[in-house]
Amino acid sequence: MSVVQGERLVDAYDLVIFDLDGVIYLIDRPIPGAVEAVARLHREGKPVAYATNNASRRPAEVAELLVGLGVNAQPGEVLTSAVASAAALAERLPAGAPVLVVGAEALRAEVRAVGLVPVERADESPAAVVQGYGPQVGWTQLAEAAVAIRAGALWIATNTDRTLPSPRGPLPGNGSLVAVLRTALDREPDLVVGKPESALFGTAAHQHGAQRPLTVGDRLDTDIEGAGRAGMDSLLVLTGVSRAADLLVTPPSARPTYVAHDLRGLFDAGTVVRLDDLPTPQGNPLAVAGDGWELTLDGVPTLTGAGRALDALRLLCACAWSGHPVGAVRPGSDAAGTALGELGLTGGR
Structure with missing residues (x-):
């Protein structure tokens, strides 16, 4: 069953919130049809936002990457788990507090931007540890984080995505690195900021004054579950991590409103089906x-x-x-x- 015969899915919503990895691109390659779909939304005046768990790039860098792929994106349209994590730290710590950063330089930059001091070693007495994905994260950083957390530092994870989509198939994500510390420490992080938590979605809707946003994602356990927690309808596209077989066994909390092969489902009622009826x-x-x-x-x-x-x-x-x-x-x-x-x-x- 299509959405409503002859009607376009996108016309029922006043904001489209996109995940990035697996929806717009795979690592550094645009997904076929994604650039054209976003361009069409821009031409029609439909507001868009990008909410990503990837903490390895700052919003301006994400926008630059999208522009390089042909998507006319602005930094203000991008929300990252690094930005949200830094904001969470600033709410909990005094200005100038040291924070041990496990992750990419983008996460360090966001920590600096909120008035906190990034450090690298446990003997610098960090008040908190913030852990995000970074391609260079290794044993040394994880070991310093373990020591700091055992000493009482607050532990915040930007997200717990087990994998990242890539043209070569799923690769280890930040959740896999968080699992290393979880095993070593025999405990959970004090706070997980990114999807499936609802903060990124709620912030995007608030910034655009949206009353009826639609979230588009490729992961049932983060994008789709997060949209549900935020009270939003969602579209699962089968261009990234989650496949049809995953959809059949997903729990009620992670079931999408719609499913489509790709972003054509936003515009063509014949390429999307509704799953809540x-x-x-x-x-x-x-x-x-x-x-x-x-x-x-x-x-x-x-x-x-x-x-x-x-x-x-x-x-x-x-x-x-x-x-x-x-x-x-x-x-x-x-x-x-x-x-x-x-x-x-x-x-x-």
């Missing part, structure tokens, strides 16, 4: 049908019919979210085999 499985054997497809749960789930792959995914979600496992789906038609292959959900025939 799913059909109810019924009958014996249990079955659910709609939009050219039927999924029957009699032994191994069987998909038959013909239609868009996203419509098939909608039926699969209807069953899976009703408590009926659909991990291995058998295609009951050639069209079903094609659809399942497109979704990465191939099963035996």
Whole structure:
């Protein structure tokens, strides 16, 4: 089922909040169609914002990167977990307090910008440790952080993303580095600032005076769950980390309002489906049908019919979210085999 036949998803919202990695680009390569989608929003006068958990670049650097990719972005449109983490530290510490920074230079710069002093060693008596992603983070920094936290320093993590999307597949993210300290210290951070916490989304909506924002992300556990915590509708695009198989097993707190293959779903009602009004499985054997497809749960789930792959995914979600496992789906038609292959959900025939 598309959004509403003939209507565009984007027209129902007054702000579009984009995640970056996995939505607009992968590391340093634009995702096909993303630059064109943002340019179209600008031409139509639709406000946009960018909310990213990546703490390795300052807002001006993120905007510069986007401009280099062809996106006309301004620093004021960018919200990073580094900025939010520095603000959280400034609320809790006196001016001039030392903060041990684990991460990239961008995080150090944000700490300086709020009047705190970045340090590198535990013997400099840091009042807090702030931990963010940085490609050069290694054992030495983590060891200093562990010593400082054991000595009583406040521990703030910019985010806990386990992975970062890349053209080579998922790579270790800040959450993997946080897990190192969690294991060594046998405790959790005192505060996690970035998504899925709602601060970045709420700040973006407030800055633009938005009453009905839409969040677009590629991760169920951060972007989509964070949007839900902020009370916002969300669009999951399958261009980054989370895949169709992940969608079928995600908990209610991380289920998106819509799903699309990519950002075309903002404009083309035929390339997006709604997931908050799913059909109810019924009958014996249990079955659910709609939009050219039927999924029957009699032994191994069987998909038959013909239609868009996203419509098939909608039926699969209807069953899976009703408590009926659909991990291995058998295609009951050639069209079903094609659809399942497109979704990465191939099963035996």
